Amino acid sequence: MIGKLLKLSLGRRQLHTIISQEIIKPSSPTPSHLYTYNLSSVDQLAAKAYMPIVLFYRKNDNCTLTSQDKARVLKESLSQTLTRYYPAAGRMSSPITPYVDCNDEGVVFIEARINSNLENYLHLSQVDRNFDLLFANDLVNYKSPCNTSLVGVQFNHFACGGLVLAVSMSHIIGDATSLSLFIGHWASVARYGSTDHQEVFPYIPHIIQFPRTDSIQQEFRACEVDHTNVVSKNFVFPNSKLSDLKKLVDIDINPSRVVVLTSLLYKTAAKAATKRSGFFKTSYIFMMVNMRNKFVKKLPQSTFGNIAPSILVPTDRHTSETSLSKVVEDIKKTMSRELEGIHSVHQIGEYLKVSRSNRHNHDNLENVVNGSYWCSSLCRFPFKKMDFGWGKPVDTKYLLRSSHKNGFMMVDTKNGDGIEASVVLEKENMEIFENEEEMLSFCQK
Incomplete structure (x- = not known):
């Protein structure tokens, strides 16, 4: 019963509110010799889709940081992380461009407020959770295959003090291991305060430099799939x-x-x-x-x-x-x-x-x-x-x-x-x- 009421309240009373949106850029500019990140043929053949991961955090009474402090820590550590994972802060001229412009345009960072308790949300079925609330903006939405941004973040504050971090990364620049490396590095920088801390892993990611290739045209058209049933x-x-x-x-x-x-x-x-x-x-x-x-x-x-x-x-x-x-x-x-x-x-x-x-x-x-x-x-x-x-x-x-x-x-x-x-x-x-x-x-x- 609680789940049904929560779903209705979120839909009718619009208890989900975007409170801020900004672009987080690398803390140091990308060196000129790395301005262009050529995609491998594997990258170019990857699905034109985003990999969306959602991390749920209960309120931690042992942590003295306010919600605003936590948002600040996330932004600062993300900025430092983007200096190492510089392709993530770049843009693609089009979905079929065979390279990323590592122009430091940055990552969209949205903050949202959800006026309900995280525990109630966690007890909803996966269908009723309405994950679209957690990826509310087109710039971070995992359903936007034509987006030229490569990473999007939304930090969701629940009324109880619980937090939800939603991250989407384009499959064009990496697989699930890459997504894990990126978030893991970001988390350790946030926890220890610097990319130079000895506990931060991986200290320097291994980013392969590929020669430029022509765009691989995916001439094959997949059959339409009906997901309604x-x-x-x-x-x-x-x-x-x-x-x-x-x-x-x-x-x-x-x-x-x-x-x-x-x-x-x-x-x-x-x-x-x-x-x-x-x-x-x-x-x-x-x-x-x-x-x-x-x-x-x-x-x-x-x-x-x-x-x-x-x-x-x-x-x-x-x-x-x-x-x-x-x-x-x-x-x-x-x-x-x-x-x-x-x-x-x-x-x-x-x-x-x-x-x-x-x-x-x-x-x-x-x-x-x-x-x-x-x-x-x-x-x-x-x-x-x-x-x-x-x-x-x-x-x-x-x-x-x-x-x-x-x-x-x-x-x-x-x-x-x-x-x-x-x-x-x-x-x-x-x-x-x-x-x-x-x-x-x-x-x-």
């Missing part, structure tokens, strides 16, 4: 259950808990789709793979940019009816076959060009799109540790945005003892999926 639900899988799940897989394969859970979710979702339609169609797993550790000469973990190509794993009728081990094996074999010979970011780009061409020239592109299940993982990412000086977030949310209508996003549970999976499916398929006994046997009761 799509629902999202969360399922929690404790580590003890994930250990039991791994025991079902051949010991020689030895998958990570993310790969084995991805296989279970995919297998269950494909089964639900088959039950609903009454017949099986070839389906596909669409996965992102972080390559920083996979090159012969490993890239530093502080490497900023897009270093995570996608692979597409097809599943035929025979495979869908076999064991979990077979699905896991297909994923690992595809990773090995597709990515083993890649030793540089340039080679990732060449691989993506070919694989995208093959996908979009498929005999039945619509079936590929409708039968694909995208999956991504933020497990082991330190978003839940982002302490700006007033404690770690009580909750974090990465907002799901995809051109596909089926998929899974995995994050660590709040207590770190498992994985919480956000599953996105068509409503009719979800009704079957959420009642599948095999999947439920590994869920938290």
Whole structure:
């Protein structure tokens, strides 16, 4: 009942108010030899979309800073952070420009007041939370693919003293690891007061300088996807259950808990789709793979940019009816076959060009799109540790945005003892999926 009242009050009484907007520029100008940041071919092939993350902070009685003081700390530390992550403060002339003008135009920083209690907001369902309130301005809105700004921030003050920091970064300049590096550096500068403090990590991000290339024209047009009948639900899988799940897989394969859970979710979702339609169609797993550790000469973990190509794993009728081990094996074999010979970011780009061409020239592109299940993982990412000086977030949310209508996003549970999976499916398929006994046997009761 509280949730419904809060939703109505926010909508009708307009209790959400923008109280300030300014541009935060780097504390030191970008050196002239870094004025132009050339995008790699991987960057240019990245989705023209934003990666939105939301960090929720309860009022910390041990912190003596006022809300205004906290906003000041955030702005000052962001300014210092932008001297190191200088592409984030730049602009693109157009969404297809193959470089960023590192012109120090800065990052939009919005402050907003929400006249309700954070606890009430946290208890709302993900649908009723209305995340648009937390990204209220077009300059920071994660739904603005034509925006030439690359990072936007909104700092939301709740009436109870709770705070919500909403950050969106363009996928053109980085992947989820890059977003994590940027916010982590910002948080540590805020906490310790200087980019030169020995505890600030990464001290200097590894930003690769690429040669200028022509703009890569993405000639392939994705099929229109109707999201009106799509629902999202969360399922929690404790580590003890994930250990039991791994025991079902051949010991020689030895998958990570993310790969084995991805296989279970995919297998269950494909089964639900088959039950609903009454017949099986070839389906596909669409996965992102972080390559920083996979090159012969490993890239530093502080490497900023897009270093995570996608692979597409097809599943035929025979495979869908076999064991979990077979699905896991297909994923690992595809990773090995597709990515083993890649030793540089340039080679990732060449691989993506070919694989995208093959996908979009498929005999039945619509079936590929409708039968694909995208999956991504933020497990082991330190978003839940982002302490700006007033404690770690009580909750974090990465907002799901995809051109596909089926998929899974995995994050660590709040207590770190498992994985919480956000599953996105068509409503009719979800009704079957959420009642599948095999999947439920590994869920938290």
